[in-house]
Amino acid sequence: MFRPTDEQQTKTLSEALWDQFLYGSCSLKESSSDVREKFIEVGFARYKWKAKIEVVIDEPLPILAAAHWLNQRAAFTLLEGLRHNIARHSPRKNGFEAYLAVHLRKVFETPQKLNKVFTFRSDFASRDNLSWQLDDFELVTVTTSLGRRQISPVTPSSGPSCNFGLRGGINELLEWLTTNEGLYTYFFPPEKFGADLLWFLRHIRTGELLLALAQCKHYTDTISNDVLVKGVRSVTPSWFWKSKDVHVCLCWHHSLVSLF
Secondary structure (H helix, E strand, O other): OOOOOOHHHHHHHHHHHHHHHHHOOOEOOOOOHHHHHHHHHOOOEEEOOOOOOOEEEOOHHHHHHHHHHHOOOHHHOHHHHHHHHOOOEOOOOEHHHHHHHHHHHHHOOOOEEHHHHOOOOHHHHOOHHHHHHHOEEEEEEEEEEOOEEEEEEOOOOOOOOOOOEEEOOHHHHHHHHHOOOOOOOEEEOOHHHOOOEEEEEEEOOOOOEEEEEEOOOOOOOOOOHHHHHHHHHHOOHHHOOOEOOEOOOHHHHHHHHHOO
16 A cells, blocks of 8 residues: 655645545645656546546545545544644635534434434424424435435445545536435535535434535634524525525526425
């Protein structure tokens, strides 16, 4: 197995692999040509196009092997990387979103009652037709092929893919909801979608699926009411895609709701 020869190479490998693992994509275009060629030489990376425009890391076995090797080193574990980046934010990725996704995977290592994980409004929680809040749910990955749905539980030791989540735009979101060929457990939608994180839970007793959406707000002080209101709107279907420079596509909104 390839082992980096210095700390900078190890840091580059760590950042690249965690990006691939968490978001389903990673490019080494910002790395030096020597680093890119080295990763290709040892089997971690490949050219994305024949024209050799971009080098990506997306080979499952090397990713898993390197992730295991890095997790044995305190400074480069996935947890350390998440902690280091928790306050970092950009339109393309958000450290707190990644931290929350990994945390939820940990929480749902075994089936959990939803009201033990999430706090429901008292008037919402008291409705008789919403008693499922008291039932057990498990974290699952959902895929569809040739019209047949496959549901795979995500356990402490295994999952359906070496890629944890997928980051993308409208087309990738639709593909994740309807097909999910890449077997991604989580989806990180574009910033203007509203919600920051999507995943599926399965009701243990009935087998029914619940599409969960989360808004991630990282604050060190008390969150204001205005921020709370915006957070609630971001996970409300009627507010999806609403912003000052994006028009709401009602056809898309209705198709999303009708899927589940």
